[in-house]
Amino acid sequence: xxxxxxxxxxxxxxxPHPSPYVRTERPISPFAYYATIILVYIxxxxxxxxxxxxxxxxxxxxxxxxxxxxxSGAYTYAVLTVGPTSQFGGAETYIIGGRVPAFVxxxxxxxxxxxxxxxxxxxxxxxxxxxxxxxxxLIISFVATGVVGANNSIxxxxxxxxxxxxxxxxxxxxxxxxxxxxVVAVLCIVTLFLVRRLTDGPxxxxxxxxxxxxxxxxxxxxxxxxxRLLVQGIGGAxxxxxxALLAGFIGGWSPSAWGYLETLALLTAxxxxxxxxxxxxxxxxxxxxxxxxxxxQYLPAIGGxxxxxxxxxxxxxxxxxxxxxxxxxxxxFPERRPRYAVGESDAGGGASRRFGLLRxxxxxxxxxxxxxxxxxxxxxxxxxxxxxxxxxxxxxxxxVALAGVVATRARTEQAASYADxxxxxxxxxxxxxxxxxxxxxxxxxxxxIVGLIGPNGAGxxxxxxxxxxxxxxxxxSVTFAGVDVTRLAAHRRARRGLVRTFQLTREFGKLTxxxxxxxxxxxxxxxxxxxxxAGRRYWGAEEELHLERARSLLELxxxxxxxxxxxxxxxxxxxxxxxxxxxxxxxxQLLLLDEPMAGLSTAVADRVEDACIGxxxxxxxxxxxxxxxxxxxxxxxxxxxxxxxxxxxxGEMANLRRSKLVQExxxxx
Amino acid sequence: xxxxxxxxxxxxxxxxxxxxxxxxxxVQFGISNVLNVAYGAFITLAAYLGYIFVxxxxxxxxxxxxxxxxxxxxxxxxxxxxxTRPLAxxxxxxxxxxxxxxxxxxxxxxxxxxxxxxxxxxxxxxNGTTVNIGYFVLTSTQLIVIGGAAALMLLFHGLLTRTxxxxxxRATAVNPVVARSCGIRIDRVTDVAWLISGMLCGAxxxxxxxxxxxxxxxxxxxxxxxxxxxxxxxxVGQPYGAMIGGLVVGVSTQLTGAYLxxxxxDVAAFVILVLMLLAWPRGLFGxxxxxxxxxxx
Numbered sequence: 001x002x003x004x005x006x007x008x009x010x011x012x013x014x015x016p017h018p019s020p021y022v023r024t025e026r027p028i029s030p031f032a033y034y035a036t037i038i039l040v041y042i043x044x045x046x047x048x049x050x051x052x053x054x055x056x057x058x059x060x061x062x063x064x065x066x067x068x069x070x071x072s073g074a075y076t077y078a079v080l081t082v083g084p085t086s087q088f089g090g091a092e093t094y095i096i097g098g099r100v101p102a103f104v105x106x107x108x109x110x111x112x113x114x115x116x117x118x119x120x121x122x123x124x125x126x127x128x129x130x131x132x133x134x135x136x137x138l139i140i141s142f143v144a145t146g147v148v149g150a151n152n153s154i155x156x157x158x159x160x161x162x163x164x165x166x167x168x169x170x171x172x173x174x175x176x177x178x179x180x181x182x183v184v185a186v187l188c189i190v191t192l193f194l195v196r197r198l199t200d201g202p203x204x205x206x207x208x209x210x211x212x213x214x215x216x217x218x219x220x221x222x223x224x225x226x227x228r229l230l231v232q233g234i235g236g237a238x239x240x241x242x243x244a245l246l247a248g249f250i251g252g253w254s255p256s257a258w259g260y261l262e263t264l265a266l267l268t269a270x271x272x273x274x275x276x277x278x279x280x281x282x283x284x285x286x287x288x289x290x291x292x293x294x295x296x297q298y299l300p301a302i303g304g305x306x307x308x309x310x311x312x313x314x315x316x317x318x319x320x321x322x323x324x325x326x327x328x329x330x331x332x333f334p335e336r337r338p339r340y341a342v343g344e345s346d347a348g349g350g351a352s353r354r355f356g357l358l359r360x361x362x363x364x365x366x367x368x369x370x371x372x373x374x375x376x377x378x379x380x381x382x383x384x385x386x387x388x389x390x391x392x393x394x395x396x397x398x399x400v401a402l403a404g405v406v407a408t409r410a411r412t413e414q415a416a417s418y419a420d421x422x423x424x425x426x427x428x429x430x431x432x433x434x435x436x437x438x439x440x441x442x443x444x445x446x447x448x449i450v451g452l453i454g455p456n457g458a459g460x461x462x463x464x465x466x467x468x469x470x471x472x473x474x475x476x477s478v479t480f481a482g483v484d485v486t487r488l489a490a491h492r493r494a495r496r497g498l499v500r501t502f503q504l505t506r507e508f509g510k511l512t513x514x515x516x517x518x519x520x521x522x523x524x525x526x527x528x529x530x531x532x533x534a535g536r537r538y539w540g541a542e543e544e545l546h547l548e549r550a551r552s553l554l555e556l557x558x559x560x561x562x563x564x565x566x567x568x569x570x571x572x573x574x575x576x577x578x579x580x581x582x583x584x585x586x587x588x589q590l591l592l593l594d595e596p597m598a599g600l601s602t603a604v605a606d607r608v609e610d611a612c613i614g615x616x617x618x619x620x621x622x623x624x625x626x627x628x629x630x631x632x633x634x635x636x637x638x639x640x641x642x643x644x645x646x647x648x649x650x651g652e653m654a655n656l657r658r659s660k661l662v663q664e665x666x667x668x669x
Numbered sequence: 670x671x672x673x674x675x676x677x678x679x680x681x682x683x684x685x686x687x688x689x690x691x692x693x694x695x696v697q698f699g700i701s702n703v704l705n706v707a708y709g710a711f712i713t714l715a716a717y718l719g720y721i722f723v724x725x726x727x728x729x730x731x732x733x734x735x736x737x738x739x740x741x742x743x744x745x746x747x748x749x750x751x752x753t754r755p756l757a758x759x760x761x762x763x764x765x766x767x768x769x770x771x772x773x774x775x776x777x778x779x780x781x782x783x784x785x786x787x788x789x790x791x792x793x794x795x796n797g798t799t800v801n802i803g804y805f806v807l808t809s810t811q812l813i814v815i816g817g818a819a820a821l822m823l824l825f826h827g828l829l830t831r832t833x834x835x836x837x838x839r840a841t842a843v844n845p846v847v848a849r850s851c852g853i854r855i856d857r858v859t860d861v862a863w864l865i866s867g868m869l870c871g872a873x874x875x876x877x878x879x880x881x882x883x884x885x886x887x888x889x890x891x892x893x894x895x896x897x898x899x900x901x902x903x904x905v906g907q908p909y910g911a912m913i914g915g916l917v918v919g920v921s922t923q924l925t926g927a928y929l930x931x932x933x934x935d936v937a938a939f940v941i942l943v944l945m946l947l948a949w950p951r952g953l954f955g956x957x958x959x960x961x962x963x964x965x966x
Contacts, residue, residue: 131763318776
């Protein structure tokens with residue numbers, strides 16, 4: 001068995017290696033032979049690894065069947081170029097057998113694998129929990145090898161295909177290998193350029209949002225399905241390119257060379273190098289191949305068993321992977337998020353600019369049972385300025401600032417014909433035998449704040465889920481801004497201005513606070529495929545606009561100094577602010593707030609209240625689910641009470657407090 | 670007709686074995702919310718350990734099963750203690766834990782191969798006399814296995830329903846937080862659950878190797894697909910589901926092998942698995958709550 005190629009031995013057969021006595025009349029030097037092989041392998045593995053990193057590291061799709069797409073690219077190239085089966089006198093059987101020019105065949109391989117990749121993405125697998133997806137894909141890979149190996153008509157069984165022409169046949173034998181290395185190197189650079197354009201800008205942000213939290217990504221208007229399909233298509237295409245290049249270089253194709261272990265090896269390279277980081281992937285791939293091809297190659301045969309070397313190789317890689325997962329899951333070169341300049345706000349949180357609308361507008365403050373000292377401390381620790389004498393100018397400035405940032409859509413819609421921004425008509429939803437929501441109906445008038453209260457289990461969250469499109473109702477309709485949206489997908493509702501927040505904050509943990517806001521920008525040319533590829537010159541100006549909006553929001557909510565902090569590291573109250581700001585970036589007409597004050601300190605909850613009032617005054621409507629009845633009373637013009645899935649009664653909070661019906665509902669449940 | 674009955678008969682035997690293994694797998698998921706792909710490698714380990722006892726130490730089959738079951742049981746519990754539980758506790762995502770179990774399985778498999786050599790092995794166990802019941806044709810060993818598996822399932826059922834440990838296991842599987850508040854020592858219970866499921870795994874491995882003509886280090890990997898299909902069919906985390914699921918998978922794959930081609934047996938299991946996940950992820954015995962665990966994560 002010859003050198004490095006067979007060092008990649010997996011289950012049974014070694015990967016087919018270039019056969020010197022078939023190809024070269026004049027043998028090249030051994031050094032050149034090994035060097036070119038290693039370099040081509042590293043190059044093609046890099047292309048594949050960047051593809052898998054795009055799918056898994058950046059977008060979170062655990063494609064453990066990735067090697068199948070590499071194999072499909074190789075196979076497509078092979079059957080398009082190898083020529084008719086008759087040349088083998090019946091010894092090999094396969095389909096097509098064309099003599100297409102190599103370049104065309106490579107392009108075909110890329111297209112076929114890309115389509116194949118997107119196709120898999122369309123299946124219902126995407127609705128499963130991620131580890132189920134991963135497991136199913138892994139099993140697909142395993143079974144595929146068996147099925148292909150057993151099939152003798154299309155794939156020529158375990159023997160595979162041989163004598164696949166080299167795309168560089170027109171180059172002289174002695175230089176062919178090095179030229180091939182050159183070609184692969186160029187394609188690597190092109191791939192890196194392409195992948196960076198996709199993963200570094202606004203599109204990359206959107207993909208990472210999908211990775212970090214699919215539901216939250218949907219809630220800010222991203223089409224998760226569309227993004228996943230895009231990524232799986234491109235990932236598949238890169239896999240196909242990698243496979244075709246390898247098939248052309250080796251000259252052979254056999255199913256056992258494309259086993260599930262290959263995907264796992266690539267995955268390990270990505271984990272070790274740095275998930276989501278293109279540079280990290282380079283390090284991981286080179287290291288893993290270096291350790292495999294090089295280190296393993298020079299170990300002596302132990303006890304007369306040459307296969308031991310490869311066994312040890314896998315054992316070491318397995319140990320490394322587990323060690324990294326435990327101790328350094330982010331990899332050697334972790335993904336780094338860009339830092340943005342956010343202006344002059346100091347570490348104290350810009351205490352002069354705070355939401356003081358409530359205090360300035362004459363509405364009674366929340367009376368706190370805390371002493372004045374405690375209040376000061378609490379307020380200071382959350383960065384709120386304790387200003388007894390609040391400037392009306394400052395209040396007005398805040399209000400104008402908020403109106404400037406948001407509610408452009410709400411203002412233009414104010415003249416619209418409908419009186420109610422939201423009409424919920426007889427919605428119902430059951431789970432098993434339980435009626436979570438039972439024929440509930442209510443409305444939210446334009447630009448008003450309506451409360452939705454009720455004991456736990458009343459169906460409030462389910463109702464919000466139905467309204468926002470995350471839960472499909474069994475019956476009933478939802479009309480938003482005069483349009484029936486009952487059948488409309490959740491992300492489309494968000495784009496139209498029907499925006500929700502979540503009860504348990506769902507931040508995009510691995511993006512910074514500022515990026516969490518940027519990714520919520522409603523329209524961004526940098527998020528389309530074309531825009532991403534066109535680069536910063538194309539979307540840079542628009543990015544600046546969104547940055548300005550985001551900065552204003554950060555200032556208004558007093559968290560400017562946290563702008564470049566990873567969202568996962570924010571405090572609970574700051575995450576709540578994040579959810580609110582992110583929803584505001586979408587320029588909503590109706591905001592669905594799911595228990596926004598839960599678990600917040602008084603000072604931070606005050607800020608949320610202030611924001612709600614500011615929004616109302618800007619024409620944005622709010623549907624507020626809350627248990628904090630005092631806040632509900634202060635904010636809401638109308639309150640809807642739900643219990644056991646029904647709407648019990650509606651009215652003003654003061655009246656409801658006195659209603660026996662409501663009291664019983666809360667106590668009896 | 671004869672072929673059909675014979676195939677079904679063999680399917681029941683193969684299904685009993687799948688059930689045995691699937692129950693262990695499903696219990697591990699139910700209790701720890703982990704898809705333990707290393708389970709296949711543990712089956713392989715059991716097979717090789719059994720080989721040492723049967724062929725080298727000249728034990729008879731039944732004591733071997735007991736001893737190997739105990740060994741693999743302890744190793745399984747250790748595996749959970751040392752790997753899957755700490756990783757999950759440190760905030761490892763579901764995929765991270767899965768990848769860790771996958772690689773653990775691969776590493777274990779290659780350790781076995783490096784020690785044992787890649788050749789195939791056979792247990793030095795007599796096949797037992799052939800028994801004809803109507804059209805069913807089975808060996809005495811196979812009949813004992815069917816009976817033994819049924820007995821073990823009954824025992825397990827008794828454990829789950831009539832003992833305090835069993836109740837604690839069920840409580841922990843449904844809601845570990847509440848279970849802990851009720852005074853159940855969930856760490857202890859989890860260890861025991863992995864011990865028992867490991868024992869089932871060990872028993873399955875030995876019997877599987879004993880009833881296959883030859884085996885190599887890929888034994889557990891291929892069998893894993895059948896067990897996972899059975900577990901998903903019955904509803905992951907549901908032991909009774911795994912029992913029924915095993916029989917269904919066993920019979921269907923044997924029928925596919927007999928009427929289509931033996932190469933498609935794996936594919937049949939895989940098709941069952943994928944169809945269930947796509948169309949009916951909750952499985953036969955799964956509840957809406959367990960479906961939520963699976964789909965929403």
